[in-house]
Amino acid sequence: MDLKEIQNLIKFVARSGAAEVNLETEDFKINIKTESAIQSEQPAPQVISMPQAAAAAPAPAPTPAPAPSEAAASAPDSKKQAQAEDDSKYVAIKSPMIGTFYRRPSPDKDLFINVGDEVKEGTVVCIVEAMKLFNEIESEVSGKIVKVLVDDQTPIEYDQPLFLVDPS
């Protein structure tokens, strides 16, 4: 199962309305919990666990989908690692829902925010459209926007990092 297939599976499960799906084959075991299941526990990102047992299997171990916070874990490239360390002092503004990401209030208006802009708690940073409902996302942190992680008008997943903020 490649990364693309895993992504598709996650999307399918998210849309099915199921709270949790466990799938086990000879080579791997995957556990997908959706937003509804997670909400009843605690606010935590989507979990994909690859148990140790999988590594012992003769087949090539599947590449785990990297969690956003440990993006550089499987990349020995020192440059990437340095980048990750750099990013670690930043705080991500994440999407509270699945939907489409919009950086403008409407097509003829200016961007809500851009790299270099200062945001405060409560500053509207983007719109996430889901099922014709338009949701203005407010920043929960104060600081300077250092990176925009998603292209305008593209699909986003629950808990996906959208912006990096330098809180210092």
Place this chain on the structure above:
Amino acid sequence: MPTLFNSANMLKLDQVSSTNSYLKDLSQGQLVSEGFWVQTQYQTSGRGQFGNRWEAAAGENLLFSFFLRPTFLKASQGFALNMSVCLAWKDVLQGLHPSFVLKWPNDLLFKNHKVGGILIENTLNGSTLSSSIIGVGLNVNQRQFASAKARSLAEVLGKSIVPDVLALQFQKTFTKRYAELKRQPLSLLTNEYLKSLYGYQQEVLLQEGRHTYKGVVKGVSPEGYLQVHTQDGTQKSYAFKEVSFLL
């Protein structure tokens, strides 16, 4: 029974760019209370879905937006609020004629003609909803439309209706539906929404990209995805704009 709405919390304007935009600007400058209502005779740039215009002739229709603080809802539960607004309209319209139905996600139909639409704009704070602006455009007495599929209540019912009478009825039905949203399980709300949904357990024509096919609506997920069984037996799940109904 008192409703969420009262005349001290209401603004009636002859003309405005868009009631949703007006109310949004207002709510950013001052503290707006739950149920605050802005109604107009005419919108110079009425808004439909992202960037689409909503056309309505002056004085003939019902155009309003109102303000809510549904802080009891999670960010991912916005669709439940949408369903309760739709059901409040269903209550009003089916009281006039049983052929009014809802079209996923939030259009108002008479048989296969569109008579109204809803535009919801939320503000999220962390993982909960902090405020919501509900905009409604209902064709009441207008007789001419640019779109061949649009109709007014007067056309389909064969009589004129005073728009404000419908507004008052909606205020009552929505007050009840909003109270239900706070205390009832989502499954009850979803079942009621489905019962009034165009294409539910019925074969209808759908369009996905350039492909047209017959399918049956089987349900909606908690997030609002439309679940369809296609003619050839596959199950599909759609986000808004990924599929449309051929009315």
